[in-house]
Amino acid sequence: MASAKHCALRYLLICIPTLALALDNSSQRASSSISPPTRSAYAPRSALSEGYYNPLSNGGSMLTIVDGTFPPGQGEPLNIIISGNSDEAVLKDQETDGGLRNYWLSFDYAGECLGQHAGSEQAANLGDGNGVLNETDEIRYDYNDPQLGTCTETIQGGGHFRYWSQNGPGANSGAVFMASSYELPLTDGHDIVSNGYNLGRDWIIGNITQTNILTFNLTNSSTYSGTTSYGGYTYSTSVKYVSGLLNNTSVGINHNLTVMTSTSNATDGLVAVLEVKITEKPANSAVFLIPFFGWQLPPLLPLLFVTVLPLFSL
Numbered sequence: 001m002a003s004a005k006h007c008a009l010r011y012l013l014i015c016i017p018t019l020a021l022a023l024d025n026s027s028q029r030a031s032s033s034i035s036p037p038t039r040s041a042y043a044p045r046s047a048l049s050e051g052y053y054n055p056l057s058n059g060g061s062m063l064t065i066v067d068g069t070f071p072p073g074q075g076e077p078l079n080i081i082i083s084g085n086s087d088e089a090v091l092k093d094q095e096t097d098g099g100l101r102n103y104w105l106s107f108d109y110a111g112e113c114l115g116q117h118a119g120s121e122q123a124a125n126l127g128d129g130n131g132v133l134n135e136t137d138e139i140r141y142d143y144n145d146p147q148l149g150t151c152t153e154t155i156q157g158g159g160h161f162r163y164w165s166q167n168g169p170g171a172n173s174g175a176v177f178m179a180s181s182y183e184l185p186l187t188d189g190h191d192i193v194s195n196g197y198n199l200g201r202d203w204i205i206g207n208i209t210q211t212n213i214l215t216f217n218l219t220n221s222s223t224y225s226g227t228t229s230y231g232g233y234t235y236s237t238s239v240k241y242v243s244g245l246l247n248n249t250s251v252g253i254n255h256n257l258t259v260m261t262s263t264s265n266a267t268d269g270l271v272a273v274l275e276v277k278i279t280e281k282p283a284n285s286a287v288f289l290i291p292f293f294g295w296q297l298p299p300l301l302p303l304l305f306v307t308v309l310p311l312f313s314l
C-alpha cells in the first residue's frame with residue numbers, strides 16, 4: 001500500500017493500472033479470509049454490520065482501568081465509538097491525509113497543551129487480543145485555537161477524551177473507542193462535573209452535528225448527523241445511540257458519587273456510535289506535489305554545478 005501511495009503522489013497517471021491491481025488484491029484478501037475457520041477472528045471489516053466488536057464478548061470491558069480509585073476498581077465509560085465502517089483514512093491515527101487527528105480538529109479537539117500530558121494514564125482492554133493497553137493519547141477541547149487552546153482546557157477544564165483502537169488480532173474492527181467526559185478546572189483536581197460522562201459525550205456529538213442534544217431524552221433509537229471540516233477535508237458523520245454495551249448505572253463508575261444526579265446515573269448506558277465518511281478532500285493535495293518534485297528538482301541540478309563545482313576546480 002505504501003508503494004501505491006508513493007505512486008499516487010508522484011506519478012499519478014502512470015501508476016493507475018498498478019493502483020487498481022493493488023485494490024483488487026486487497027479485496028481478494030478480504031474475501032478469502034472468511035473461509036478458513038482459523039482466521040475467522042480476522043474477519044474483514046465489511047462483515048461487521050455494527051463496525052465494532054463488543055469488548056465484553058472476549059474478556060474486555062467497556063470501562064477503562066484507572067489507578068488509585070476509591071473504592072478500587074472503578075472505571076470510566078467508553079461512551080463513543082468511531083465505527084470500523086468509517087472511511088479507512090479517518091481511522092488512521094494521524095493528522096495528514098484527513099486522518100483521525102484532522103477529524104478531531106474539525107470539531108475543535110486537539111492534542112494536549114504543548115505536548116505535555118496533564119491527565120493520569122488510563123488503560124483499557126477492548127477484547128481484541130491486545131490485552132490491557134494504556135490510552136493512545138488524551139485529546140482536549142481546543143476553544144477554537146488548535147495551537148494553544150488545549151492549554152486553556154487543561155487549566156479551565158472542559159471536554160476531553162482518551163482513546164484506543166480495536167485493532168488486535170482477535171477482533172480487528174479498526175474501530176476507535178473513546179472515553180469522553182467534561183472535567184472541572186485544574187484547581188479542582190480535574191474531577192468530572194455533575195453528569196459529566198453523559199454530557200461530555202453529548203457535547204462532542206452536539207459539536208459534530210451542530211445540534212443541541214437533550215441528554216435526558218436520548219434513547220437507543222436516537223440518531224443525528226452533521227458535517228465538519230478542517231484542513232480542506234469535510235467529514236460527514238452519522239451518529240446512532242446504542243444500548244447494551246454499557247449498563248445504565250452508577251455502580252463501578254469513577255467519581256460516581258459526584259457525577260450521578262437525582263435523575264441520571266453516572267452513565268446512562270448509551271454509547272454514541274459514529275460512522276464517518278470523507279466527502280471532500282483538498283482539490284490539489286496530490287497534484288500539488290508533482291510540480292514540487294517533478295519540476296523544481298531539475299532546475300536545482302544546474303544550480304548545484306554552478307555553486308559546488310568551482311570549489312573543486314580551485
Ligand SMILES: *[C@@H]1O[C@H](CO)[C@@H](O)[C@H](O)[C@H]1NC(C)=O
Nearest residue numbers: 018019020021022023024025
Ligand atoms: C497481486 O497478487 C498477485 C498474486 O496473487 C501478485 O502476483 C501481484 O504482484 C499482486 N499485485 C499487486 C499490485 O500487489
Ligand SMILES: *[C@@H]1O[C@H](CO)[C@@H](O)[C@H](O)[C@H]1NC(C)=O
Nearest residue numbers: 067120121122123133134135
Ligand atoms: C502505562 O502507564 C503507566 C502510568 O500510568 C506506566 O507506569 C506504564 O509504564 C505504562 N505502560 C506502558 C506499556 O507504556
Ligand SMILES: *[C@@H]1O[C@H](CO)[C@@H](O)[C@H](O)[C@H]1NC(C)=O
Nearest residue numbers: 141159202203206207211212
Ligand atoms: C460544544 O462543545 C462545548 C464545549 O464542550 C460545549 O460547551 C457546547 O455546549 C457544545 N455545543 C453543542 C451544540 O453541544
Ligand SMILES: *[C@@H]1O[C@H](CO)[C@@H](O)[C@H](O)[C@H]1NC(C)=O
Nearest residue numbers: 212213214215216217218263
Ligand atoms: C424531553 O424530556 C422532557 C422530560 O421527560 C419532556 O418534557 C420534553 O418534552 C422532551 N423534549 C423533547 C424535545 O422530546
Ligand SMILES: *[C@@H]1O[C@H](CO)[C@@H](O)[C@H](O)[C@H]1NC(C)=O
Nearest residue numbers: 219220221241242243244245
Ligand atoms: C432499546 O432499549 C429497550 C429497553 O429500553 C430494549 O427493550 C430494546 O431491545 C433496545 N433496542 C435495541 C435495538 O437495542
Ligand SMILES: *[C@@H]1O[C@H](CO)[C@@H](O)[C@H](O)[C@H]1NC(C)=O
Nearest residue numbers: 056061062063244245246247
Ligand atoms: C452490566 O451488569 C451486569 C450485571 O451486573 C454485568 O454482568 C455486566 O458485565 C455489566 N455490563 C457492562 C457492560 O458492564
Ligand SMILES: *[C@@H]1O[C@H](CO)[C@@H](O)[C@H](O)[C@H]1NC(C)=O
Nearest residue numbers: 248249250251262263264265
Ligand atoms: C441507576 O441504575 C440503577 C441500577 O444500577 C437503577 O436501578 C436506577 O433506576 C438507575 N437510576 C436512574 C436515575 O437512572
Ligand SMILES: *[C@@H]1O[C@H](CO)[C@@H](O)[C@H](O)[C@H]1NC(C)=O
Nearest residue numbers: 071073074250251252253256
Ligand atoms: C459507586 O461504585 C461503587 C463500586 O465501584 C459502589 O460500591 C457504589 O455503590 C457506587 N455508588 C452508587 C451510588 O451507585
Ligand SMILES: *[C@@H]1O[C@H](CO)[C@@H](O)[C@H](O)[C@H]1NC(C)=O
Nearest residue numbers: 218219220248265268269270
Ligand atoms: C436508565 O434507567 C432509568 C431507570 O430505569 C430510566 O428512567 C432511564 O430512562 C434509563 N436511561 C436510558 C438512557 O435508558
